Amino acid sequence: MPRFAANLSMMYTEHDFLDRFAAASADGFEAVEYLFPYAYDAAELRRRLDDHGLRQVLFNAPPGAWESGERGIAALPGREAEVRSGIDRALEYAAELGCPRVHVMAGLVGSSPEPAKHRDTYLANLAGAAERAAAAGVGILIEPINGRDMPGYFLNRQSEAHTVVREVGAPNLKVQLDLYHCQIVEGDLTTTLRRDLPTGRVGHLQIAGVPDRHEPDRGELNIRHLFGVIDDLGFDGWIGCEYIPRAGTSEGLGWRHDYRGDNA
Numbered sequence: 608m609p610r611f612a613a614n615l616s617m618m619y620t621e622h623d624f625l626d627r628f629a630a631a632s633a634d635g636f637e638a639v640e641y642l643f644p645y646a647y648d649a650a651e652l653r654r655r656l657d658d659h660g661l662r663q664v665l666f667n668a669p670p671g672a673w674e675s676g677e678r679g680i681a682a683l684p685g686r687e688a689e690v691r692s693g694i695d696r697a698l699e700y701a702a703e704l705g706c707p708r709v710h711v712m713a714g715l716v717g718s719s720p721e722p723a724k725h726r727d728t729y730l731a732n733l734a735g736a737a738e739r740a741a742a743a744g745v746g747i748l749i750e751p752i753n754g755r756d757m758p759g760y761f762l763n764r765q766s767e768a769h770t771v772v773r774e775v776g777a778p779n780l781k782v783q784l785d786l787y788h789c790q791i792v793e794g795d796l797t798t799t800l801r802r803d804l805p806t807g808r809v810g811h812l813q814i815a816g817v818p819d820r821h822e823p824d825r826g827e828l829n830i831r832h833l834f835g836v837i838d839d840l841g842f843d844g845w846i847g848c849e850y851i852p853r854a855g856t857s858e859g860l861g862w863r864h865d866y867r868g869d870n871a
Contacts, residue, residue: 609834609842611863612638612664614813614849618856625655632659634857640665640847643673645696649703656704663704664845665748665783665811668711668736669693678752679712681736682729682761684721694736698743708746708810710783711736713761725761730775737777748810750783753791756820763792765799772808781810785849790817790828797836804840812837815850822850824862834866 613619613636619627625647631639637660644652644666656663671677671689680686680693690711697709711733716725737747751768752760762768768782784803786796793799803809814833816826823830837846852859 609837609846609866610638610844611636612640612662612845612847614847615639615641616643617849617851620852621855625651628655628659628661630856632661634860636661638662638664638845640845640849642667643669644700644704645669649700652700653703653705663706665708665710665847666697666700666704666706668697668709670712671714677714678757678760679714681711681732682713682716682725684724684728687728687732690732691735691739694739698740698745701745702743706745708748708781709740710748710750710811713749715757715759716761717759729761730771733771733780734775734777737775737780741777741779746779746781746810747777748781748783750785751788751792752785753788755791756788765789765793765803769803769806769808782808783811783813784809785813785815786823786828786833787813787815787817787820787849796828796833800833800836800840804837804842809842809844811844811847812842813847813849815848820851821853822859822862823848825853830862831866 613631615627619630622630639661671680681690701709713729719725740747749768751762751764754763772780772782789799790796814823816823817828818826
């Protein structure tokens with residue numbers, strides 16, 4: 608049955624970040640994800656996980672200068688040394704937190720005149736990241752992101768991501784399928800799930816309502832149907848709740864409590 612992880616970068620923002628672990632646990636979550644851990648000591652994050660019986664299931668590798676608008680650097684030529692050092696730092700945190708997967712963001716390329724150069728850089732960086740991560744028992748994820756929320760992002764479509772995974776050929780490199788981004792870019796979510804989950808190339812799912820990125824039952828998605836499809840396909844990974852609550856986080860969790868497969 609689907610297992611849900613609270614995304615602490617978007618949920619429980621009514622609390623200070625380190626207090627969000629307790630809030631998620633109190634609402635019955637058993638796992639968490641978030642964008643970046645690097646502003647906090649890894650040992651302190653581990654203590655929060657242990658104190659509240661939580662598992663860390665995902666975070667992102669360093670994305671470059673996030674505050675200045677960068678959204679990853681893995682597809683940016685000339686940044687290879689920074690990618691390598693970022694992966695090493697992410698793996699240090701993953702080891703401390705017991706986190707099994709790290710998302711590596713590609714970056715913004717806009718309408719670059721050299722798309723092949725970006726792609727070659729991306730594949731080479733991912734191959735190196737996957738090799739180092741495999742030695743640590745960690746998976747690497749890549750995620751197609753919609754161009755409305757993140758204009759110019761290198762990777763937009765599921766087929767592109769799966770082609771990259773096949774070409775790199777590393778068993779620990781997988782796709783992070785965010786149903787919110789996928790619906791905005793290409794739709795046809797049921798077919799996408801039925802096509803891609805059985806391949807074994809999808810390592811993590813995420814959800815949010817479309818079009819406003821609120822609770823997953825708000826908007827155009829039939830989330831109960833999609834959860835049923837995921838359940839029927841036997842996906843045993845985590846589903847990250849990467850959405851912005853319309854009001855208080857706890858007050859908006861009715862979708863989860865109502866879901867027939869959730870025992871929270």
